[in-house]
Amino acid sequence: MKQRTHPLLIAFAVLVFFFLLGPLVIIIGASLSDTSYLTFPPQGLSLRWYENVFEISAFKRTMVISFLLAVGGTALSMLIGIPAAYALARYRVELPRFLGNIYVLPILIPEIVLGFSLMKSLATGLGLPIIAALLIGHALLVLPYCVRVVGASLNSFDFSIEEAAVSLGCPRWKAFFIVVLPNVRAGIIAGFILAFITSLNDVSVSIFLTGPGVSTLPIQLLAHMEQFFDPTIASVSVLLMGVTVAVMAIVERTLGLTFLTK
Amino acid sequence: MTVSLSLENVSAHYGSTKVLDDLSLHVAEGELVSLLGSSGCGKTTTLRLVAGFLEPSGGKIRLGDRDLTRLPAHARNIGLVFQTYALFPHLTVRENVAFGLKQRGVSRAEQRRRAGDIIDRVGLGHLAERHPANLSGGQRQRVALARALVIEPPLLMFDEPLSNLDAKLRVDMRVEIRRLQQANGTTALYVTHDQEEAFSISDRVAIMNAGQIMQLDTPEVLYSRPANAFVADFVGFENMIPMRAISEAGDAVRAEMVGGATLDLPKSQFTVPAQDFILATRPEGLEVTAGGAGIPATLGLRTYLGRAYQYHCETAAGTVKANGPLTQPFAADSAAVLVPRAEQCCLLPQESA
Numbered sequence: 001m002k003q004r005t006h007p008l009l010i011a012f013a014v015l016v017f018f019f020l021l022g023p024l025v026i027i028i029g030a031s032l033s034d035t036s037y038l039t040f041p042p043q044g045l046s047l048r049w050y051e052n053v054f055e056i057s058a059f060k061r062t063m064v065i066s067f068l069l070a071v072g073g074t075a076l077s078m079l080i081g082i083p084a085a086y087a088l089a090r091y092r093v094e095l096p097r098f099l100g101n102i103y104v105l106p107i108l109i110p111e112i113v114l115g116f117s118l119m120k121s122l123a124t125g126l127g128l129p130i131i132a133a134l135l136i137g138h139a140l141l142v143l144p145y146c147v148r149v150v151g152a153s154l155n156s157f158d159f160s161i162e163e164a165a166v167s168l169g170c171p172r173w174k175a176f177f178i179v180v181l182p183n184v185r186a187g188i189i190a191g192f193i194l195a196f197i198t199s200l201n202d203v204s205v206s207i208f209l210t211g212p213g214v215s216t217l218p219i220q221l222l223a224h225m226e227q228f229f230d231p232t233i234a235s236v237s238v239l240l241m242g243v244t245v246a247v248m249a250i251v252e253r254t255l256g257l258t259f260l261t262k
Numbered sequence: 263m264t265v266s267l268s269l270e271n272v273s274a275h276y277g278s279t280k281v282l283d284d285l286s287l288h289v290a291e292g293e294l295v296s297l298l299g300s301s302g303c304g305k306t307t308t309l310r311l312v313a314g315f316l317e318p319s320g321g322k323i324r325l326g327d328r329d330l331t332r333l334p335a336h337a338r339n340i341g342l343v344f345q346t347y348a349l350f351p352h353l354t355v356r357e358n359v360a361f362g363l364k365q366r367g368v369s370r371a372e373q374r375r376r377a378g379d380i381i382d383r384v385g386l387g388h389l390a391e392r393h394p395a396n397l398s399g400g401q402r403q404r405v406a407l408a409r410a411l412v413i414e415p416p417l418l419m420f421d422e423p424l425s426n427l428d429a430k431l432r433v434d435m436r437v438e439i440r441r442l443q444q445a446n447g448t449t450a451l452y453v454t455h456d457q458e459e460a461f462s463i464s465d466r467v468a469i470m471n472a473g474q475i476m477q478l479d480t481p482e483v484l485y486s487r488p489a490n491a492f493v494a495d496f497v498g499f500e501n502m503i504p505m506r507a508i509s510e511a512g513d514a515v516r517a518e519m520v521g522g523a524t525l526d527l528p529k530s531q532f533t534v535p536a537q538d539f540i541l542a543t544r545p546e547g548l549e550v551t552a553g554g555a556g557i558p559a560t561l562g563l564r565t566y567l568g569r570a571y572q573y574h575c576e577t578a579a580g581t582v583k584a585n586g587p588l589t590q591p592f593a594a595d596s597a598a599v600l601v602p603r604a605e606q607c608c609l610l611p612q613e614s615a
Contacts, residue, residue, distance in 0.1 A: 160348035163315055164406075166335045167342040168362035168413060175336075182352045 024241070031234035038229050049231040050239075058220050059236065065131075066217040070199040073138030074146070074192055080139070081146030082188065086180065088147070089154035103147040106140055111204035114141070119208035130214040137209045141202060142195035149194060153187025154180075193251055197244050264291040264447050265326030265416045267312065272321030274307055274473075281307045283473040284321070294443055294450040295478075296460035299470035305453045307473075309421055312451065314338050325417055336365075341410030341448075345422040347402040349394040355381060355405050356390040362413035380408045383442075400431045404438075411442060418443060418450040424459060432456075436463050457497070461485065469493050491540060491610050499542040501582040503557070504612065507537050517541075521578020523558055531604035538612040545572055547606030550586035556601035559584070561592050575600060 026040045034044025053059050081103075088100050106114060118140070122133040157180065165175040181188070206216045215223070217236065225233050267289040274282040282304045289295045297305035310316045312323055314335030323330045330338055350358050360377040368376070381390050384404040394402055403423060410418060420439065424432040440463040443450050454460050460467045461481035468478040469492075477484060477493045488494035491502060505517040505525070514526040515534045527534065550561070550573055559575035559582070566572075570585040573592065577600070584600050592598055 158346050158348060160344045160346050161350060163313070163335075164342060164344060164348040164409075165350070165361065166315075167313060167338075167340060168409070169336050169339070169365035170361075171334070171336045179350055183350075 027234050027237050027241075031231050031238045033231050033234075036230050038231055038234060049235040052230075052232050053235050053239065056224075056232070058215070058224075059217070059232075062215045062217045062220040065214065066200055069131075069134055069138055069216060070196045072135050073199050074142055074195040076135060076139040077143045077146045077195060078150075078188070078192065081143055081191070082150055082181075085147045085151035085154050086176070088151055089157065090159060092155075100147075100151075104144045107144045111141075111202075115205040115208035118205065123209060123211075130209065130211040134206065134209045134214070134216070137205050138199045138202065141205050142198050145194040145198060146191045149191030150184060150187045153184035153190075157183060189254075190251065193247055197247065200243070201240065264449060266291050266293075267417055267449055267451065268322075268324045269308070269312070270322040270324070272308075272311060272318045272323060274304075274311060274316060275319050281473050282311070282318075285473065285475060286321075287468060287475065287478070289449055289451060291449055292444075292447040293465045294440070294452060294463060296452040296454060296464040296467045297470055298454060298457060298460040298467050300455055303470040304473040305455075305470050306421060308470075309419055309451060309453050312417075313340055313342055313419060339413065339415050339417075341413060341415035341418040343403070343406050343410050343418070343420045343423045345425050347394070347399075347406045347426075349402055349405055349409070351394055354391050354393055355386060355397070358394065358405055359409045359412050361409065366413065376412055377408075380412045381405075384408045384438075399427050400435060403427065403435060407439065407442065411446065411448075414446075416449065418448045420450065420452040420454075422454055423452075424454075424456075432459065439463065469496055486606075488542070488608055488610070491542065491613055494540075494542040494608060494610060499544055499547075499608065501541075501543050501545070501548060501584075503541040503577075503579050503582065505539055505541055507534050507539070519557065519577075519579050523578060525557065525602075526555065527609075528604070532607075532609055535609055535611045540610045540612055541602060541607055542610050543602060543607040545583040546570065546585045547603050548582065548584035548600040549603060550575070550584050550592060551599050551601055552592075554599055554601060556599040557582075559598055559600050561594060561596050561598050564591065564594060573598075 029042050030038050030040045031049055032045050032047070033039055033042035034046040034048070035042075084103060088095065088103075115137070118133065118137045122128050122136055123130070128136070161183070162172075162175050162180055165179040166172055170178070201218060202216070203218045203222065206219050207222070210216060210219050217240070221233055221236050267287075269285055269287040272282055272285045273280070285304070285308065287295070287308075297308055299305050307316065311318050312330070314330065314333060318331065321331075325338070325340075350361065353361065356374075356377050359381055360373040363373040363376060378387075378390065381387055384407055386401060386404055386408070389397065389401065394405065397405065406423070423439065424435050427435060436459055439452075452460070452464065461484070464481060466478060466480055467484055468475045469484065470476065471492055476496075477489045479489075484493065485497055488497055488499060494502070503519065505519055507515050508518045508524070509516045511526050513530065514528045515532070517525050517527055517534070517539075519525065548557075550571075557577055557579075559577045562574040562576055562581075564571050564573050567585070570588060571591055572583055572585050575582050575584050575598070582600070586592055
C-alpha cells in the first residue's frame, strides 16, 4: 500500500536537510582545497591544511587545553550536578518548583553576559589564574546539561529501590553509590557527553576567560581567522566535528540516542 | 526469633497535616496483622514509620525489647516487600536475594548457599541468574519476597504487595505469603486496601480511617460484628436504619423508626447500645415476607443473585436492600414486611455527625 505524500511536504523536508547538511558539506569541501585561501567548491584536492593544523603549535597546545578543560569542567560540574539532580528528583514533592529552574539559568542567560560576569567576578574580581577561571566557567556553563540529563534518569528511577536497599541493612549514603548510581549510569554518561561537547565547542564564555598563554581551540581558531584566511580553520572545524560525531557514534552504539528525545 | 511489634501513641504529620493521630497497635509474636483502609487513611504512613523512612512526631515504636523510634532505617532489621517490587535492576535474581546478606558481612559461600535455598523455596531456582527485567510480575514479587525473607528478619512488612498483579495471581501469591510467614513464624504487618486479601490471610485486621484504627479484630468478628457505622459500611452492611428505643415490651425493647413504625427487638437476641441507635445489616440480613412483625416496605426493583432475589425496598427510613427466597418471588410494587435476622444484624450507637 502506498501512502500519498504531498509534493510540497517533500520539498519542505528536502530544504530542511539541505540547510542542515549544506554548511557541513561546504566546510568539509573547503578544508580539502589546495588553495591558500578559503574557497568552495575546493580547487584541487589536498590534505595539507590538516597537516598544517598539527604544525601550528598554538593549535596543538589549545587542543590539549580544550580537551582537559572539557573533561575537568564536566567532571566538576557532575560533582555538583548529580547530587543536585538526586535531591530534586528524590524530594520532588517537598522542594519548591523554582529550585529546579535555577540550575538551568546558565542556558537562559545570554552566554556573552555569563562570560562577562564570570570574567568580572572570577578573573578580575578574585584574581584567579586563567586556567582555574576557565575550569569554573566551563563547569557552570555545562551544569544545566548535567542536572537535566541526569535528572531525567532519576525522575524515572523508583526510589523504593533505594528504600529496599536501606531496609536490607545498607546505609543511605552507601545505597546511593551501590544502588542509585548504577541505575542512572546511562543518564550520567549521556549528560557527560552533552556537557563535554558543549564545553569543547564553547566560544562565548571562553573568550572572556582566556588570556595570555592559555586559550582554547575555538578561541585559537578565531584568532587564527583574524590573521589568516586559509583552509586551516575549515580543517580544525572538521576535526572538531569529527570528535563530536565519533563521541555520538560511540554513545549510539552503547546506549542508544533515545535519551536525547526523552 | 519471634518478637512482637508495638506502636504506642504514635502520631505523624506531613507539614501541618496530621496523618496519624495517637495510634496504638500491638502485633503479637508470629501474628499477621493487616492495616486495611482506603488511600489516605494512614496505613502506608504507619508502615513507613515502622520501617524508619518517616519519623513520628510523637509516640514510641518497639520491636521486642528494642526501641526502634530513633533507630536509623538500615539498622532496624525488617524485611520489606514493596508494591513496585523494588528489585535492583542491575543485579541478577541471586544477587538481589543475596544483597541483605552481603550488607551483613556474610561470607560469599554462605551468601550463595542461603540465597540459593530461599530462591528454591519460592520456586525460582531455574531463574537465579536472570535480571529482573526478564521476569514476570509474579516472579518479581517472589524474588522480592525471597530477598526480604533471606535476612531472617524478626518482622516482615508488606506494602500493597499484590496490587500490581492480575486477579488469579493475587490469590496464589497471598496464599504463598501466608504459607511462608506461618512456616517461619515471623511477625508480619500487611498493608492493603483489598478487604478480601486482608481478611483471607490475616490473624487480625485493623480497619483504618483518617489516621485512626476504627476497629482491630479477627476477620470473623469484623465481618459479622462491626463495632461502629464506619466499619459496618466498610464490610458491606449496606442497610443502616436509624431507630429509637421507646419502651420495654416484656422481654423485648420496642424501637420506633422514622415514619412511626415500631419493631420489637427481643433482649435475648439484641443488645440495644443507646436510646438512639442504628440497625445495620447486609441485604441477606433482612428477610422479605408477606406479612407479620417487621419493617413495612414497598418492593421496587428485583434483581436475581443466583442464591436469592434482591429487592430494592422503599421504607419510611429510605431505600434498603433485602433478599427474598427464590421459591416465592414477589411482584414489583407489592407491599411486604422486612424481618431482621438477629444473627445477621448489628445494633450500633448513633454517631454524632
